[in-house]
Amino acid sequence: MDIETLFGLFDAKGAESYGESVTQIEHALQCAHLAEAEGASGALVTAALLHDVGHLLHRDTRAAYERAVDDRHEALAAKALAGLFGPEVCEPIRLHVDAKRYLCLREPGYFGSLSPTSVMTLRLQGGPMDAAEADAFERDPHFEDAVRLRRWDEGGKVPDRATPALAHFRAIAERCLAPTDR
Template structure:
């Protein structure tokens, strides 16, 4: 397991400084999401899912030597969930797999959400 965790750490070291449409770095966005999940009393699995929900973006960047567009629809949620299911199982991978659909739903139904 430590090799897989080290791989995730390396992804953040290499690509976590990149920003995307949220106007913050990948690392800052991940940390903010995890902090919010913890503040709302989420269990450890959900805090980890919040921290790593955009891991698929980093995997795409890594596979393409940084030439990917972070704001493109690269199915990063499926890519990240697939990798995380091997490490943490469904309690982490499930929320990661669904986070884009959840955001799209909120954007479509709540005018104040963006």
């Protein structure tokens, strides 16, 4: 996939519902905006922007949910983006579902903060981690970035919140392209 195709997905499918009270593009922009406001690196802002691009690549995420199967959108996105960006972008994306499963075990009150859709998908994604899984997850070099991304993911679901436009974050993403794609 090239960068034009990637951003074309937002034009083609960004207005689709995220399954919450925001659209896919609103959710992506809000997550990237939260990351930037926290002073995250360009790579992590890019990861926040693109973390759910797997939903746009998936033929039909809603049908997958209705059949009660996990769409594995985090793996789909990480694989699709691997030719464009390095692991500092792709790994937090690949791990953002695991970060939810981790926080459900290790952070009191986190589960109660999840949206109804996130609770529903948690079940399909394997439920909360057990202690051994959580210990292993903490040793992953991208653990902290994945958890930060997950918090923006939960925060980026506010109807009508103002954000910078997609072009602002596209410029940040283009500066993070892996050298072979420049």
